[in-house]
Amino acid sequence: MSMMKKNIALAFLLALSSQGQLEAQAGTKTQADAKISARTVAMHRRLLTLDTHLDTPIHFTRPGWDFADRHRLASDPSQVDLPRMKRGALDGGFFVIYTPQGARTPEATAKARDHALVRAVEIHEMAARLHDKVALATRADDAERIAAQGKIIVYQSIENAYPLSGDLGLLDSFYALGVRMIGPVHFRNNDFGDSSTDPNGPEYHGLSPLGRELVARANALGIMLDASHASDDVLDQLLDLSKAPIILSHSGCEGVYDHPRNVDDPRLKRLADKGGVIQINSFGAYLAATGPNPERDAALLKLNQQYGDHHAMTPHDTAQFVAARAAILRRYPGFERSYAQFEAHLIHALRVLGLDHVGIGLDWDGGGGVIGMADVTAIPRITQTLLDAGYSEGDIAKIWGGNVLRVMKAVEAVAATDNKSGG
Ligand SMILES: [Zn+2]
Numbered sequence: 001m002s003m004m005k006k007n008i009a010l011a012f013l014l015a016l017s018s019q020g021q022l023e024a025q026a027g028t029k030t031q032a033d034a035k036i037s038a039r040t041v042a043m044h045r046r047l048l049t050l051d052t053h054l055d056t057p058i059h060f061t062r063p064g065w066d067f068a069d070r071h072r073l074a075s076d077p078s079q080v081d082l083p084r085m086k087r088g089a090l091d092g093g094f095f096v097i098y099t100p101q102g103a104r105t106p107e108a109t110a111k112a113r114d115h116a117l118v119r120a121v122e123i124h125e126m127a128a129r130l131h132d133k134v135a136l137a138t139r140a141d142d143a144e145r146i147a148a149q150g151k152i153i154v155y156q157s158i159e160n161a162y163p164l165s166g167d168l169g170l171l172d173s174f175y176a177l178g179v180r181m182i183g184p185v186h187f188r189n190n191d192f193g194d195s196s197t198d199p200n201g202p203e204y205h206g207l208s209p210l211g212r213e214l215v216a217r218a219n220a221l222g223i224m225l226d227a228s229h230a231s232d233d234v235l236d237q238l239l240d241l242s243k244a245p246i247i248l249s250h251s252g253c254e255g256v257y258d259h260p261r262n263v264d265d266p267r268l269k270r271l272a273d274k275g276g277v278i279q280i281n282s283f284g285a286y287l288a289a290t291g292p293n294p295e296r297d298a299a300l301l302k303l304n305q306q307y308g309d310h311h312a313m314t315p316h317d318t319a320q321f322v323a324a325r326a327a328i329l330r331r332y333p334g335f336e337r338s339y340a341q342f343e344a345h346l347i348h349a350l351r352v353l354g355l356d357h358v359g360i361g362l363d364w365d366g367g368g369g370v371i372g373m374a375d376v377t378a379i380p381r382i383t384q385t386l387l388d389a390g391y392s393e394g395d396i397a398k399i400w401g402g403n404v405l406r407v408m409k410a411v412e413a414v415a416a417t418d419n420k421s422g423g
Helices: 005-013 038-046 082-088 106-129 140-149 170-177 209-221 232-241 267-272 292-306 315-331 339-353 380-389 395-419
Strands: 050-053 092-098 132-138 152-159 179-183 245-254 275-282 359-360
Touching: 038 380, 050 152, 050 245, 050 339, 082 209, 082 315, 082 339, 092 106, 092 140, 092 179, 106 132, 106 170, 140 152, 152 359, 170 179, 170 209, 179 245, 209 232, 209 395, 232 267, 245 339, 267 275, 267 292, 267 315, 267 339, 275 339, 292 315, 292 339, 339 359, 359 395, 380 395
Parallel strands: 050 092, 092 152, 132 152, 152 179, 245 275, 275 359
Antiparallel strands: none
């Protein structure tokens, strides 16, 4: 087993857990009880729909797993693949190059760099192999054109800039590979700045000097800055420093549930004032509290440890893992959050910010998913919710993609101006 494969297996396992707290996966979530009219489905299919945080590349190198195949929640933890995107009418989104935060040493940073570069190559390999069904996109204008060809739109983003901490010049390399969004941090502080969830608290009280360089270089290149996972101070400083609007690619509202990963209303308003957008996620632990259940947590931990010994799960092991996990969650119910709890964040953001500053980033394959919306096939339910809340087709088109493309265009315009002025 190569180190790279090991890292990928580890990343996969990390996706199944979070902050030491074990996350809900799709095993027991059902697509229960959603009343979605034929009119809604037809409208949903007409819209250009983008999700700004798809962790699906985490599955690309799993043995026997293919993005072109349809997978089932009963036997596989993945939530997005090509057939299911077609079924749910998700036209595309940002495919994430995610790197777990590791040690901040030159050796570990070099490994992280290799991991991220390989992940970008894997996304390119997928797009090349399936070129009649998907297309890589780098500009806001690409989305409509690719959708009109009936292909899936594949933008690329980086979650956690840690792989770049040894050499910020790599940002230019990732730009050349097509990356158009970057979030400086993940669960822990790194050389770029503070995370919202580092158990040791803030280190820089915002961005580090390197983090400030990242902002300037991202602006100059035309890469969107993503404040999901960043501390409030980092978000404030991104809003101060960035010449272009910024994005929260997968976040929630502190006004609904007080969690460090969620953002308070005054900050959301500042984000909107600067032209930015919050993309609402469906990551259970950030949506609502659940009561403590030590037996369940112990059972999930034991299961993860048992399978964590595997370097890369075979389809057979994966199916056993998913079934065992579902059995634990059935035995100790109340862990998985509901669609209504997701919806509360979406409606709150719309109420506070208006419809020009809210979108969708469900964190599929990164811990997202709720009871009633367990994989990408269920997303027409969001369109139904928005229709029921009184939004028009034009409004809903903004929420499903228009807003993020507007932010992308603004980012492109800032880069063009930067380059013209010889910056
Ligand atoms: Zn994330």
